[in-house]
């Protein structure tokens with residue numbers, strides 16, 4: 001592959017990226033993350049993938065939006081891996097599925113329920129979806145250093161937003177509700193739409209991935225204003241994610257000396 005050959009979906013080439021990337025879902029979050037990097041600039045835009053590059057110290061770091069859900073996240077991850085990126089931190093939002101998680105808490109998944117379809121294209125369902133442990137530790141260290149409330153545990157990844165928020169209105173609601181009740185009784189902390197795929201695909205491609213999420217809701221609260229307006233709390237998870245990446249890069253440099 002030529003160094004300037006553009007990938008089909010993210011429209012980035014090898015000569016534009018380094019080894020580290022943030023993966024928000026929302027394209028609007030990309031410049032808000034990039035603002036925390038040095039000398040950041042927009043480098044590409046195609047479909048749901050908006051891409052900025054900036055620096056932590058002298059190390060280039062990408063911010064690329066995945067879009068919503070497993071399929072577009074898998075494409076984005078695969079193309080970045082083909083370009084040489086090896087370390088991914090998703091900076092995202094989630095909803096609380098536990099009384100232990102309040103709106104505005106940092107949520108650090110240590111595993112994901114695979115209530116989605118894309119990850120099965122990589123590994124069979126009995127294979128657990130877990131993030132990279134070294135990245136999880138750095139995200140936790142960053143949240144502690146900032147003094148943010150945070151939670152670690154299993155997150156639920158689903159393919160469909162409204163069948164989760166309004167399951168009783170859907171023909172298969174009986175099954176959705178029973179499964180969800182079991183996940184919550186099992187201790188699941190949160191839900192979003194990308195983690196299970198991200199961890200499984202990264203594991204199978206031999207790269208590192210983990211997530212720093214912000215809970216946009218309190219448990220059993222689907223106040224649309226809260227879900228759609230998490231801007232004032234989003235900053236917490238961006239600071240946590242960027243600080244975690246800084247710690248990862250510093251450790252990688254120490255190890256390569």
Ligand SMILES: O=P(O)(O)O[C@H]1O[C@H](CO)[C@@H](O)[C@H]1O
Nearest residue numbers: 025026068069092093192193
């Ligand atoms: O974390 P962000 O990018 O906000 O994504 C979350 O928001 C979307 C649903 O509103 C899903 O993609 C979910 O995972």
Ligand SMILES: O=c1cc[nH]c(=O)[nH]1
Nearest residue numbers: 093094095191192193
């Ligand atoms: O309610 C929410 C908020 C973020 N992500 C989700 O999947 N659901």
